[in-house]
Amino acid sequence: MAARRDDVPPRVLFVPVSGPSGMGEFARARGLAEAVAARWPQVELHFLLHRDAPYAAACRFPTTLLPASPTLCDTEVIDAIHAFKPGVVVFDNAGRTAALKAARAAGAKVIYVSSRGRQRYKAFRLRWMRLLDDHWISYPPSIAGALSGFERLKLRVAGRPQLRFLDAVVAPPDEAAATALLPTMPAPDLVIVPGGGSAFHDSAMTPAQFARWGEALAAHGHRVVFVAGPSFTGEVAVSERLQLLRGVGGGALMALLRRSRLVLVNGGDTLLQALALGRPCVAVPIAGDQAARIARCVAAGGVEAPAPDAVVARCAALLGEGSSGASLTALADAARSAGFTDALPGMVARIGEHLELA
Numbered sequence: 505m506a507a508r509r510d511d512v513p514p515r516v517l518f519v520p521v522s523g524p525s526g527m528g529e530f531a532r533a534r535g536l537a538e539a540v541a542a543r544w545p546q547v548e549l550h551f552l553l554h555r556d557a558p559y560a561a562a563c564r565f566p567t568t569l570l571p572a573s574p575t576l577c578d579t580e581v582i583d584a585i586h587a588f589k590p591g592v593v594v595f596d597n598a599g600r601t602a603a604l605k606a607a608r609a610a611g612a613k614v615i616y617v618s619s620r621g622r623q624r625y626k627a628f629r630l631r632w633m634r635l636l637d638d639h640w641i642s643y644p645p646s647i648a649g650a651l652s653g654f655e656r657l658k659l660r661v662a663g664r665p666q667l668r669f670l671d672a673v674v675a676p677p678d679e680a681a682a683t684a685l686l687p688t689m690p691a692p693d694l695v696i697v698p699g700g701g702s703a704f705h706d707s708a709m710t711p712a713q714f715a716r717w718g719e720a721l722a723a724h725g726h727r728v729v730f731v732a733g734p735s736f737t738g739e740v741a742v743s744e745r746l747q748l749l750r751g752v753g754g755g756a757l758m759a760l761l762r763r764s765r766l767v768l769v770n771g772g773d774t775l776l777q778a779l780a781l782g783r784p785c786v787a788v789p790i791a792g793d794q795a796a797r798i799a800r801c802v803a804a805g806g807v808e809a810p811a812p813d814a815v816v817a818r819c820a821a822l823l824g825e826g827s828s829g830a831s832l833t834a835l836a837d838a839a840r841s842a843g844f845t846d847a848l849p850g851m852v853a854r855i856g857e858h859l860e861l862a
Contacts, residue, residue, distance in 0.1 A: 514721035520596035558734035613858040636665035672776035678755030722746035806839025
């Protein structure tokens with residue numbers, strides 16, 4: 505391990521892919537940054553984000569706004585690395601070879617997170633493996649796919665990077681924040697999380713449809729919480745039994761998931777977070793890559809994936825059985841038995857190792 509430089513404080517630069525739609529990578533980076541800040545307040549944290557990302561302006565950490573996603577902004581990313589002088593750079597599905605080289609040349613440890621096949625392939629190119637200290641594959645092997653023989657061979661040949669599968673990144677539940685958000689509904693029957701709030705070009709499903717399901721289930725008499733992402737601009741018929749929440753932090757969201765009897769979610773990171781918390785889920789894909797992920801989660805247990813026109817009926821059936829209903833209890837038991845764990849403590853510890861703080 506290279507000695508930490510004495511002329512600058514410990515610093516971490518986060519470079520998640522970002523843009524007008526989607527926020528999974530940013531949410532993961534934000535959760536990691538919050539956990540690092542909580543453990544080591546002296547660490548300086550900085551983000552590079554697309555200026556049009558709906559969450560960029562509200563990011564609690566110092567941020568440099570880019571004209572496009574970081575992968576398309578080599579010059580700006582390299583300039584930021586030179587100016588910030590980070591000890592660790594975390595690229596989450598973002599970055600090109602020039603940016604990785606700049607981080608290493610600046611003396612930083614380089615962590616790359618891949619959550620899609622294309623990014624995983626890029627990270628397993630030998631020229632990238634020689635630049636990376638860590639490659640974190642989002643989702644467990646049962647979801648993302650175990651290492652192939654060729655990938656294992658490349659790891660032996662390159663002797664690096666350190667590889668880690670991430671089951672889920674679960675922010676410490678913030679019960680006080682959740683109570684402040686829902687003072688009149690401490691224990692919702694259903695929490696709906698349709699993602700960042702934007703529609704994807706490769707799917708006809710939209711967050712607005714999740715809102716319609718929430719309205720229907722509230723009309724059935726269930727206590728429903730709809731968590732709107734930063735890109736969600738649709739209408740929700742708020743009532744005593746249907747609450748709309750915006751700007752929910754990661755810790756508050758985890759507390760809400762933990763309190764809910766059932767979670768209605770898309771096939772993104774929140775699905776794995778809910779399972780890691782042992783919560784039963786009904787999942788509907790909202791992007792093209794989510795259907796296969798949901799199917800693997802169904803096989804692991806704790807998740808049902810009804811057709812869109814059956815979502816209301818299935819959620820109502822599960823919730824209508826009462827708190828001791830056999831089907832909901834069995835689904836919750838299956839979620840706890842699926843074996844998904846929180847990867848966040850290990851991620852924080854690894855950054856601490858790189859910064860010589862652990």
